[in-house]
Amino acid sequence: MxxxxxxPDSNLKENLVTFTNLLRREGLPVSTTETMDALRxxxxxxxxxxADFKSALQATLVKNRRDQDYFERLFEYxxxxxxxxxxxxxxxxxxxxxxxxxxxxATRELQFKGESLQLSPAELAQYSTMTSEQxxxxxxxxxxxxxxxxxxxxxxxxxxxxxxxxxRYFRTGSSRERGAQPSGGSPEGAGSGSGxxxxxxxxxxxxxSASELPQAEQLLQKLSRKLAVQILRRRxxxxxxxxxxxxxxLRDNMRYGGIIFKLKHRxxxxxxxxxxxxxxxxASMKQYSTFxxxxxxxxxxxxxxxxxxxxxxxxxxxxxELKKKGNLQHLLDRVIRRSETWGGGTNLxxxxxxxxxxxxxxxxxxxxxxxxxDTKTIAIDQAAGELNKLKDRVRRIVWLNPLPPEQWxxxxxxxxxxxxxxxxxxxxxSQLEAVLTGRLGNLPGGRNVSGGRGC
Amino acid sequence: MNISLPDLKKxxxxxxxxxxxxxxxxxxxxxxLNKPLLIEGAPGVxxxxxxxxxAEIMAADLIRLQCYEGLDETKALYEWNxxxxxxxxxxNRNLEEGQVRExxxxxxxxxLERPLLKAIQAQKRPVLLIDEVDKCDPEFEAFLFEVLSDFxxxxxxxxxxxxxxxxxxxxxxxxxxxxxxxxKRRCLYLYLDFPSVEDEVRxxxxxxxxxxxxxAWEVARVVARLRQEGDLRKKPSIAETLDWVRAxxxxxxxxLDGKLVGETLNLVLKTRADQEYFRQEIGAxxxxxxxxxxxxxxxxxxxx
Numbered sequence: 001m002x003x004x005x006x007x008p009d010s011n012l013k014e015n016l017v018t019f020t021n022l023l024r025r026e027g028l029p030v031s032t033t034e035t036m037d038a039l040r041x042x043x044x045x046x047x048x049x050x051a052d053f054k055s056a057l058q059a060t061l062v063k064n065r066r067d068q069d070y071f072e073r074l075f076e077y078x079x080x081x082x083x084x085x086x087x088x089x090x091x092x093x094x095x096x097x098x099x100x101x102x103x104x105x106a107t108r109e110l111q112f113k114g115e116s117l118q119l120s121p122a123e124l125a126q127y128s129t130m131t132s133e134q135x136x137x138x139x140x141x142x143x144x145x146x147x148x149x150x151x152x153x154x155x156x157x158x159x160x161x162x163x164x165x166x167x168r169y170f171r172t173g174s175s176r177e178r179g180a181q182p183s184g185g186s187p188e189g190a191g192s193g194s195g196x197x198x199x200x201x202x203x204x205x206x207x208x209s210a211s212e213l214p215q216a217e218q219l220l221q222k223l224s225r226k227l228a229v230q231i232l233r234r235r236x237x238x239x240x241x242x243x244x245x246x247x248x249x250l251r252d253n254m255r256y257g258g259i260i261f262k263l264k265h266r267x268x269x270x271x272x273x274x275x276x277x278x279x280x281x282x283a284s285m286k287q288y289s290t291f292x293x294x295x296x297x298x299x300x301x302x303x304x305x306x307x308x309x310x311x312x313x314x315x316x317x318x319x320x321e322l323k324k325k326g327n328l329q330h331l332l333d334r335v336i337r338r339s340e341t342w343g344g345g346t347n348l349x350x351x352x353x354x355x356x357x358x359x360x361x362x363x364x365x366x367x368x369x370x371x372x373x374d375t376k377t378i379a380i381d382q383a384a385g386e387l388n389k390l391k392d393r394v395r396r397i398v399w400l401n402p403l404p405p406e407q408w409x410x411x412x413x414x415x416x417x418x419x420x421x422x423x424x425x426x427x428x429x430s431q432l433e434a435v436l437t438g439r440l441g442n443l444p445g446g447r448n449v450s451g452g453r454g455c
Numbered sequence: 456m457n458i459s460l461p462d463l464k465k466x467x468x469x470x471x472x473x474x475x476x477x478x479x480x481x482x483x484x485x486x487x488l489n490k491p492l493l494i495e496g497a498p499g500v501x502x503x504x505x506x507x508x509x510a511e512i513m514a515a516d517l518i519r520l521q522c523y524e525g526l527d528e529t530k531a532l533y534e535w536n537x538x539x540x541x542x543x544x545x546x547n548r549n550l551e552e553g554q555v556r557e558x559x560x561x562x563x564x565x566x567l568e569r570p571l572l573k574a575i576q577a578q579k580r581p582v583l584l585i586d587e588v589d590k591c592d593p594e595f596e597a598f599l600f601e602v603l604s605d606f607x608x609x610x611x612x613x614x615x616x617x618x619x620x621x622x623x624x625x626x627x628x629x630x631x632x633x634x635x636x637x638x639k640r641r642c643l644y645l646y647l648d649f650p651s652v653e654d655e656v657r658x659x660x661x662x663x664x665x666x667x668x669x670x671a672w673e674v675a676r677v678v679a680r681l682r683q684e685g686d687l688r689k690k691p692s693i694a695e696t697l698d699w700v701r702a703x704x705x706x707x708x709x710x711l712d713g714k715l716v717g718e719t720l721n722l723v724l725k726t727r728a729d730q731e732y733f734r735q736e737i738g739a740x741x742x743x744x745x746x747x748x749x750x751x752x753x754x755x756x757x758x759x
Contacts, residue, residue, distance in 0.1 A: 031640050041484045052480055059481040063639035065495060065630070065646050254537035267525060 013039065019078050023061060026070045030061050053079075102128035109139060110163065112146060113153060117160050119167075126167045138166055204427050205291050205402065219429060220294045242266035274305040274366050276394070278355070280373030282312040282346040288402045292372045292432065293318075307362050311351035317359075348373070348417075349382030352390055363393040371399045371421065375413040384416045391420055400426035400435060458486060458513065466512030471661040472504060473654055481645045482509065491603050491624035493588075493639060496647035499692015502627035505647075506584035509623060516581040518622070520570040522591040528598060532608055534567045561612035571602055572616070580620040588638075589628040596638055603641045650693065652679050658693060663700045673711040673746055674700050678723065680737075680745045687732060691723045699723045711746060713739025 016039060020030045038060040045052040054075055062071045080088065106124040110117045119127075127135065145151060145159055205216075248264035279289035293308065308318045356363070369390065377383050391397055399421040401414070408414040414423070424435045458466070460483045467474055482505070485492040494502040510517035520531055540560045568576065574583040588596065602608055606618035626642060628634060650658060655675040659666055666674075674696060682690045691699075699722045708715065717739050724730050 029636050033640055037488060037490065037643070040488055044484060044487045045480065051476060055477040055480045056484060058477070059484055059643045059645060063493070063636075063642070063644040068646065254541065255535070257541065 012042065015078075016042070019057075019074070020061065022074055022078060023071065026067075026074065028062065028064075028067045028070060034061055034063075050079075099125070099128070109135070110142070112142065112156055112159055117156070117163060119160070119164065123164060123167050138163065141166075205288050205429065205432075216291070216429065220291060274307070274362065274364070274368070276362055276367050276369045277306070277308045278351075278369060278371045278373075279308070279310050279318075280312065280346060280348075280371075281310040282376075285346075285372070285374055285402070288374075288427075289372055291429070292370075292400065307359075309351075309355065311346075311348065313347045313350070315351040315354040315358075346373070346377040347379060347383075348375075348377040349379045349386050352383065352386035356386065356389055356393070360393075363390070365395055367394040369394050369397045371397065372402075372426070373399070374401060374403045375399075375411060375417050377413060380413045380416050383413075384420065387417060387420045397421040398435075399423040400432070402427040458483075463512065467508065470508045470511050471658075472501065472508040473650070473657045473661060474501075475654070478645060478647070481643060485643050486623060488643070489621045491626055491642040492645060493626045493628065493634070493642035494645045494647055495628045495630055497649065497690065497692070498629050499694050500647040500649055501693060502647055503584065503586055506582055506586075506625040506627070509625065510582040510584075513580070513582065513623065515579065515623070516577065517584060518570050518574045518577070518581050519584045519586060522585060522587045522589075522595075524590060524592060526591045526595055528595075530569055531595070531598075532569050532571045532602075533610060534569065535561070535612075536565045536567050540565050563613070566610075566613075572608060574622040574624075575602070575606065575608060575616060575618040577620060577622065581622050583622040583624045585624065585626045587629060588626045589631045589634060593635065596635055600637055600641065603638070649679075649682055649690070652676055655679070655693070655696060659697065659700050662697050663704060666700045666704050667709040670703060670709050670711060671700065674703070676745055677711060677716060677742055680742070681723065681733075684732070684737070687724070687729050688726050689724075689729060695723050695725070711742075713742040713746075716742045 016035065020035045020038070023030045038057055041056040041060050042053070045056045047053055057075065058068070058071060062068055077085075077088070103121065103124050106119075106127040107116045110119060110124075110127060127138075130138075142159065142163070145155070145162075242265045245264045245266045249260060249262070250258075252262060252264055253260050277292070279285075279292055281289045289310065306319075310316045310318050387397070397420065399418065401408070401418075401423055403411070403414070403425070404427065405425045408418070417423070424431075426432050426435050460480065463483050463486075464479045467479060482492065484490075492505075494505060496502055506519070507517060509515075543560065543565075566572075570583065574581050585599070588599075603624060606621050607615050609615045626638075649655075652672075652675045655678065656671045659671040659675065660668075663671075678691050678696050678699075681687065684690075699719065702719060702722050703711070703715075706719075717734070720730055720733060724733055
């Protein structure tokens with residue numbers, strides 16, 4: 001059906017406002033001016049042509065390549081022909097019904113002594129998404145616990161904690177998929193939730209639930225964008241940064257009758273800095289590393305030479321995947337799917353050995369290495385030895401450690417590896433921001449903030 | 456000068472600028488809404504060319520402002536002609552004609568017009584091309600706001616100068632840094648991606664008509680294959696494709712094969728690392744297979 005019939009003039013403005021609100025909810029910065037521009041543009045195109053209608057909205061409302069995927073998805077959903085929309089709604093209703101049934105089943109299956117465990121809807125939903133084998137393992141564990149000697153009702157809170165911990169472990173791998181369809185609902189809610197976002201930035205990354213992930217990712221995108229702007233501003237050289245520029249000084253002082261009143265200097269030559277990100281993607285670190293990659297992805301535009309490696313029991317170069325265009329979510333999914341290191345054990349020493357031998361051109365006096373890891377590795381002494389070699393080859397090594405600082409003294413690895421690097425606690429989004437903006441200072445060059453936590 | 460969408464499309468074709476319907480419509484809306492057009496995309500996809508072609512289609516003057524780090528108002532907007540002002544003061548002193556007045560020295564006579572002021576003061580609607588805006592400093596970007604939203608500039612000694620004609624403004628960016636939301640809000644947005652194989656063949660035929668049809672198809676296929684490689688430091692641009700075709704024509708070649716690609720690789724891959732990458736990861740057999748697939752797919756037969 002042509003759009004003209006779908007959107008009579010009286011509805012056009014209303015539909016457009018609803019659509020822009022949906023875009024805002026997805027995180028696109030659509031202003032009122034842009035909405036007005038879109039309306040003016042629609043007055044000048046053939047509304048019977050769906051392609052023209054879409055192009056007009058795209059040119060006026062979407063000002064970033066990254067956001068075009070969201071726009072495409074929302075446009076196809078919002079301006080779908082009625083029959084397609086009806087099919088989608090039927091599908092969504094069926095999906096809701098199925099989800100409800102799965103939740104009920106999860107409640108039935110996760111019981112202790114005939115009574116359901118106290119689990120949140122997100123945790124029950126997580127259980128539903130697990131494979132039958134994973135569910136079977138968890139049920140088996142619960143049955144064995146229940147049938148143990150002297151296991152009484154007082155054991156319930158302990159079991160609940162254990163089950164929650166299991167569910168959290170499985171969540172990281174399966175919660176990457178963003179909803180295929182937008183949530184719909186009233187547009188009035190758009191723009192709200194800043195308080196929730198602030199709270200999100202303070203909780204442990206590992207504890208962020210599946211339902212909160214999209215919001216947390218949006219938050220990370222904003223932060224990385226902010227940092228990118230700061231980095232670019234810092235790139236500007238100061239007035240006295242370079243040698244005296246006699247020609248410019250004479251020319252500029254013509255206004256003072258040729259008296260040299262203000263000196264002009266040449267801009268200082270900037271060496272191009274390189275960032276090398278080493279992400280521990282062993283089972284315990286998956287979510288932290290995903291978030292750091294997310295953050296660094298946002299910095300790609302500001303930090304030109306960004307290399308990214310994942311490591312667990314081996315090393316893998318993720319840079320080519322990360323450089324490819326497209327939605328970050330899809331990129332991450334692809335990286336995780338293809339990766340051989342994702343979710344394995346940790347052998348930092350071997351991984352660093354591969355890095356030193358295979359990628360020597362990435363390691364020089366301009367390189368800042370950022371390691372994201374909880375330091376839990378086998379062969380600690382070998383790891384420390386290789387890290388020492390790496391330290392001699394690069395400008396600095398910054399270690400982001402998601403372990404709470406009070407636990408650092410419990411691990412020999414923290415002491416051994418922390419002595420060779422600038423180690424900072426980094427278990428929440430706000431800590432990540434603080435470390436990357438404050439501690440790392442000017443990522444692409446300039447002043448070095450000396451010393452880390454110095455464990 | 457108002458221009459209709461069909462006329463604009465015709466103009467693009469006549470100027471040899473091959474673009475899709477969506478691009479033409481976005482440019483048309485830019486002209487209709489009197490808004491600046493921000494074009495982003497990889498280097499060499501035709502962003503700057505768009506400004507030049509628009510000037511050609513509209514028979515307008517092209518005023519170009521090339522952005523770079525350190526660009527400021529004195530180079531972009533205006534500067535007082537200090538030498539001339541000093542000469543005037545000196546001449547006045549020598550001739551003993553009395554005191555020179557300040558207003559005399561700060562009049563339009565002593566104003567050096569830079570591209571932005573030139574565009575605003577033009578009698579006929581010009582095309583203002585602000586090239587590589589991502590290379591300028593954020594402060595200058597903020598300064599552009601006044602020009603791009605109100606099409607007026609303020610000169611303290613003269614007051615506010617309003618545009619006689621609202622210029623057609625085209626800003627280009629290579630995405631080297633994120634532009635501010637304020638700038639983006641004032642513009643319509645167009646992302647130019649590398650062309651499809653079919654579009655690239657059309658571009659080759661328009662720009663290098665002496666190239667054989669089969670050669671055009673084969674070059675376009677190979678270039679598209681190279682652009683798929685995420686590890687290449689610099690993907691081949693349209694300009695490089697055209698240079699390559701011209702070189703092959705000069706060598707009297709009407710077909711392409713893996714060996715020839717290897718021999719002429721420096722025309723299309725411009726860094727040593729990329730050339731090494733090609734030899735190690737892609738190689739002549741892969742190119743032969745791409746060319747064979749395109750032949751089997753009947754693309755070469757379509758254009759005979």
